[in-house]
Amino acid sequence: MMPDLQQVGEGQTQQWAPNTTAPVVLLENVSKTYGKIHALSEITLALSGGVTGILGTNGAGKSTLFNLLMGKLKPSSGKVKLFGTDPWKNPAPYARVGFVPEHEKMHDWMTAHGFVSLFARLNGLTREEAKVEADRVLNFVGLTDVAHKQLGRYSKGMRQRVKIAHALVNDPELIVLDEPLQGCDPLARTTIMNVIRELGKMGRTVLVSSHILHEIERITEQIVILHNGRLLALGNLHAIREKMDNIPHTISIGCENPKELAKDIINNDAVYGISFPSGDNLQIQTHNLNEVHRELPALIVANGHKVSSIDNPDDDLESILNYLTGGMSR
Amino acid sequence: MISTPKKDNVFRALDRKLGAVAEFTMRQYRTKLSTWVILGVGFIAIFIVVLFYVDSMQQDIEAIDNDGDSIDWDGDGYPTGQERIYGTDPDNPDSHPGTFTPPIAPDPPEKWINEDDFDWDLSANGDTTVGYDDDGDCRLSDSTQSQKDNNRNNVECDIILDYNEMQGKWAEPDSDRLVDEDPDEEKYAKEAIHRAFLLAIGKMGFVFLLGIFLPLFLATGLIREEMENSTMHFMLAKPIARRDVFLGRIVGYLGVVWPYIIAMGLIVGIISGFAGPGDSFFRFADLGMWMAIIFATMLATLVYGMLFCALGTLWKRGIVLALPFAAWELGMAILSFNAPTASILRFSVIGWSLNIIDAASLVVWPNMNLFINMGLWGGGHGAGGYWSNSIEGADALSAFSSDTGLGISPIATIVVSTIVLLFQALILWLVGSAIFKGKEIE
Numbered sequence: 001m002m003p004d005l006q007q008v009g010e011g012q013t014q015q016w017a018p019n020t021t022a023p024v025v026l027l028e029n030v031s032k033t034y035g036k037i038h039a040l041s042e043i044t045l046a047l048s049g050g051v052t053g054i055l056g057t058n059g060a061g062k063s064t065l066f067n068l069l070m071g072k073l074k075p076s077s078g079k080v081k082l083f084g085t086d087p088w089k090n091p092a093p094y095a096r097v098g099f100v101p102e103h104e105k106m107h108d109w110m111t112a113h114g115f116v117s118l119f120a121r122l123n124g125l126t127r128e129e130a131k132v133e134a135d136r137v138l139n140f141v142g143l144t145d146v147a148h149k150q151l152g153r154y155s156k157g158m159r160q161r162v163k164i165a166h167a168l169v170n171d172p173e174l175i176v177l178d179e180p181l182q183g184c185d186p187l188a189r190t191t192i193m194n195v196i197r198e199l200g201k202m203g204r205t206v207l208v209s210s211h212i213l214h215e216i217e218r219i220t221e222q223i224v225i226l227h228n229g230r231l232l233a234l235g236n237l238h239a240i241r242e243k244m245d246n247i248p249h250t251i252s253i254g255c256e257n258p259k260e261l262a263k264d265i266i267n268n269d270a271v272y273g274i275s276f277p278s279g280d281n282l283q284i285q286t287h288n289l290n291e292v293h294r295e296l297p298a299l300i301v302a303n304g305h306k307v308s309s310i311d312n313p314d315d316d317l318e319s320i321l322n323y324l325t326g327g328m329s330r
Numbered sequence: 331m332i333s334t335p336k337k338d339n340v341f342r343a344l345d346r347k348l349g350a351v352a353e354f355t356m357r358q359y360r361t362k363l364s365t366w367v368i369l370g371v372g373f374i375a376i377f378i379v380v381l382f383y384v385d386s387m388q389q390d391i392e393a394i395d396n397d398g399d400s401i402d403w404d405g406d407g408y409p410t411g412q413e414r415i416y417g418t419d420p421d422n423p424d425s426h427p428g429t430f431t432p433p434i435a436p437d438p439p440e441k442w443i444n445e446d447d448f449d450w451d452l453s454a455n456g457d458t459t460v461g462y463d464d465d466g467d468c469r470l471s472d473s474t475q476s477q478k479d480n481n482r483n484n485v486e487c488d489i490i491l492d493y494n495e496m497q498g499k500w501a502e503p504d505s506d507r508l509v510d511e512d513p514d515e516e517k518y519a520k521e522a523i524h525r526a527f528l529l530a531i532g533k534m535g536f537v538f539l540l541g542i543f544l545p546l547f548l549a550t551g552l553i554r555e556e557m558e559n560s561t562m563h564f565m566l567a568k569p570i571a572r573r574d575v576f577l578g579r580i581v582g583y584l585g586v587v588w589p590y591i592i593a594m595g596l597i598v599g600i601i602s603g604f605a606g607p608g609d610s611f612f613r614f615a616d617l618g619m620w621m622a623i624i625f626a627t628m629l630a631t632l633v634y635g636m637l638f639c640a641l642g643t644l645w646k647r648g649i650v651l652a653l654p655f656a657a658w659e660l661g662m663a664i665l666s667f668n669a670p671t672a673s674i675l676r677f678s679v680i681g682w683s684l685n686i687i688d689a690a691s692l693v694v695w696p697n698m699n700l701f702i703n704m705g706l707w708g709g710g711h712g713a714g715g716y717w718s719n720s721i722e723g724a725d726a727l728s729a730f731s732s733d734t735g736l737g738i739s740p741i742a743t744i745v746v747s748t749i750v751l752l753f754q755a756l757i758l759w760l761v762g763s764a765i766f767k768g769k770e771i772e
Contacts, residue, residue, distance in 0.1 A: 099567035121350030
């Protein structure tokens with residue numbers, strides 16, 4: 001499925017030489033304020049290579065961060081650098097950057113092929129070079145069959161893939177995707193996730209924002225968590241998870257006979273509370289998530305319980321934020 | 331697969347970023363209903379005026395017997411003019427050329443209407459005398475010497491044209507009695523109305539109406555609409571300077587507006603070339619005027635496009651900012667008709683654009699001032715003096731034509747005005763892209 005990612009033609013940005021020793025993305029004490037509202041405060045971040053998830057609830061500052069990177073906003077203070085160059089002053093680094101904006105609006109009258117080749121030409125390709133390049137990237141996101149249909153007739157997921165295709169023109173080293181999975185159907189979701197993982201394997205630097213933890217989890221382990229404009233955490237998702245294991249957790253178990261199961265589970269030291277939200281459901285409270293997960297399968301099998309599901313309902317961004325902020329996030 | 335890059339020439343370079351933005355902009359216009367509405371309204375507005383013009387060209391201008399010699403006062407069947415020539419008494423019914431041997435047949439009265447037309451060519455460029463008494467009523471033998479030469483230049487039955495070097499204008503013709511006193515109204519009026527129409531539609535229809543309203547509705551949103559629709563996010567994420575985006579959008583706008591102006595100018599030019607007066611079936615000389623009108627309008631739409639696009643970038647409701655400019659330009663247009671030398675006109679776009687048309691009219695129709703004076707004088711007789719004699723069309727032509735106001739030759743005026751307008755466009759481009767560059771986009 002993956003064609004080679006050789007660049008067609010030459011990007012017309014020879015005047016600009018990237019600083020190869022500088023990180024791909026560098027933010028130093030960057031703040032962005034609107035009057036008294038701090039959209040971003042004192043963010044310092046350096047990223048090079050691999051896929052990084054930018055996690056945060058709506059209004060956490062993900063879009064502001066991306067708009068600063070893409071030279072659409074001017075930082076109130078601090079430095080933003082792409083390949084060592086300030087993007088607000090000089091658009092040259094964008095020859096090596098692909099951006100997938102969050103915005104829904106596109107020119108519905110254009111075909112996907114026309115849309116992508118337009119932006120290929122803005123990357124410095126001629127008309128013919130751009131057509132070849134558009135074919136290549138549309139194939140990469142799996143839209144070759146419908147490339148000459150108007151964007152207005154595309155589904156949400158297909159439009160999202162066109163946006164990704166337009167960002168992949170000229171084989172960028174940095175790809176920034178703002179909420180690429182929002183509103184997509186499961187099929188498009190899987191395709192997009194595969195594309196992002198593939199780009200990561202190719203050694204590109206990829207930034208993906210989302211407000212849904214398990215989406216990011218399926219793509220990458222390297223995450224940055226933003227909250228209220230501040231950098232809350234940076235690092236491996238599993239390391240963060242592990243720290244969370246020793247705080248109170250809720251596990252929800254769907255089974256045929258919750259009362260019988262409860263009798264067996266209550267004997268476990270790690271469990272300190274049980275409740276029955278409905279006739280075929282059981283919720284247990286624990287201080288030690290790891291131990292419960294270790295003991296639970298054996299216990300179920302030994303006593304012959306019929307269990308349909310085991311969920312951690314609060315094992316999501318909210319609970320991580322809640323943990324990281326010490327309960328201040330709510 | 332790596333294709334070897336071909337060497338860049340100007341066209342290949344343009345084919346890249348700038349060309350892409352321009353081409354995109356043109357295709358975008360094509361998909362918008364508003365574009366077609368605006369272009370359609372412009373078409374209708376111009377063509378209503380053209381219909382009035384064609385109608386006036388079809389109508390007969392009433393021939394006026396200025397000297398009254400077509401009338402048979404004594405009722406003997408012979409018009410006064412004919413009786414005068416033959417020396418019979420116009421007031422005595424018994425005295426007429428019918429009594430001669432052999433008898434002379436009476437002329438139809440129409441023969442003595444418009445019988446003494448202008449005998450001038452317009453090549454005069456200094457003080458000169460013109461005119462010939464076609465109907466012989468000045469040269470009548472029974473007139474006294476002072477009646478035959480009442481402009482006292484010792485030439486009987488002529489007209490003195492007095493050229494004022496300082497003003498570069500002609501004074502009122504000083505004519506001997508009854509010379510060229512019964513001109514052909516239709517011939518003069520058709521030519522004057524035709525020229526007045528060309529100047530009026532060129533200045534007010536093309537340069538003012540199309541030149542301001544097309545950019546007002548088509549250029550004001552060039553950058554702003556993309557910012558509001560968030561489609562600008564895609565464009566600005568590519569390695570293209572905002573200055574080039576601005577220029578590319580303007581080039582795309584011109585790619586729609588300029589062909590439209592050229593087509594409109596050619597269509598109206600061809601219609602008026604066939605409908606207009608003249609001996610040949612088509613007025614080829616007018617094509618120079620149409621080239622100037624098209625050229626001036628193209629420059630006006632360039633400068634206004636830059637201006638309105640910059641205003642739209644500056645503020646969401648840029649059209650509100652643009653309207654005072656449009657009003658100012660209308661005032662300047664009206665001022666240029668009456669006071670073409672006013673220095674305040676230099677602070678407008680339309681002043682310079684209209685200069686191009688005025689200069690071209692002086693090249694295409696030499697001695698326009700003398701032609702206007704001829705019609706205003708209109709035979710130089712009658713009770714009301716200078717103005718009341720004027721032939722239809724002379725006043726309109728006088729109103730719509732004006733001097734170039736720069737005090738230099740017409741060709742030099744065209745060159746200077748073009749350079750000034752291009753310079754205005756350049757400055758507005760730099761200002762507009764500086765505004766755009768300072769804008770944060772969300």
